[in-house]
Amino acid sequence: MSRKLLVAPVHLIDRKTVGEARRVLASAFPDFEVTPVEGPYIPEIEAYDGIRGQWRADAVAYGLAMWARRTHGCRDRCMVLGVSPDDGYVPGLNFVFGIALPLAGSAVIFTYRLRTSSLERYLERVRKEVLHEVGHLLGLGHCRVRKCVMSFSNSVFEVDLKTDKFCAACAARLKRLGVEVGQDHLL
Numbered sequence: 001m002s003r004k005l006l007v008a009p010v011h012l013i014d015r016k017t018v019g020e021a022r023r024v025l026a027s028a029f030p031d032f033e034v035t036p037v038e039g040p041y042i043p044e045i046e047a048y049d050g051i052r053g054q055w056r057a058d059a060v061a062y063g064l065a066m067w068a069r070r071t072h073g074c075r076d077r078c079m080v081l082g083v084s085p086d087d088g089y090v091p092g093l094n095f096v097f098g099i100a101l102p103l104a105g106s107a108v109i110f111t112y113r114l115r116t117s118s119l120e121r122y123l124e125r126v127r128k129e130v131l132h133e134v135g136h137l138l139g140l141g142h143c144r145v146r147k148c149v150m151s152f153s154n155s156v157f158e159v160d161l162k163t164d165k166f167c168a169a170c171a172a173r174l175k176r177l178g179v180e181v182g183q184d185h186l187l
């Protein structure tokens with residue numbers, strides 16, 4: 001039985017961004033059953049910090065996992081990626097582009113800070129952050145290879161420096177975890 005990866009809209013995210021997330025996942029992880037689901041998932045208002053104007057990333061991701069379980073029966077061998085239009089943070093960081101909770105089987109990308117006047121540049125950033133968070137979800141840590149999609153990004157500048165590909169070491173690690181990476185996403 002193949003692993004299932006649900007792609008869920010969060011709040012009023014546009015279809016184009018969600019579609020891009022679904023496409024890059026299907027291409028990078030050919031053995032996964034990548035399934036778009038209806039939504040949107042609306043995070044609990046408690047996850048919103050009105051003073052910062054930001055969402056607590058871990059609370060959103062945890063709520064998403066519960067929602068996917070309840071609404072879409074996402075349990076064994078099922079994971080969920082949420083695509084949010086919002087700005088996320090965790091305590092200690094001004095913002096995060098995404099978060100992954102491997103134990104809960106969920107990850108979320110926050111696209112607010114990825115936006116720019118170039119649609120192509122924006123979608124490229126979306127692809128990188130989607131693969132980065134799902135990489136974490138599958139068990140990868142951060143990578144020192146600058147071009148590897150698993151390298152840590154503290155700014156959109158750093159997002160632009162990396163690629164949407166896994167380096168040989170990260171791909172080998174995924175392979176040991178039983179995950180095959182598609183050709184177009186190998187460095």
Ligand SMILES: [Zn+2]
Pocket residue numbers: 132136142152
């Ligand atoms: Zn990371």
Ligand SMILES: [Zn+2]
Pocket residue numbers: 143144145148149150151166167168169170171
């Ligand atoms: Zn790497």
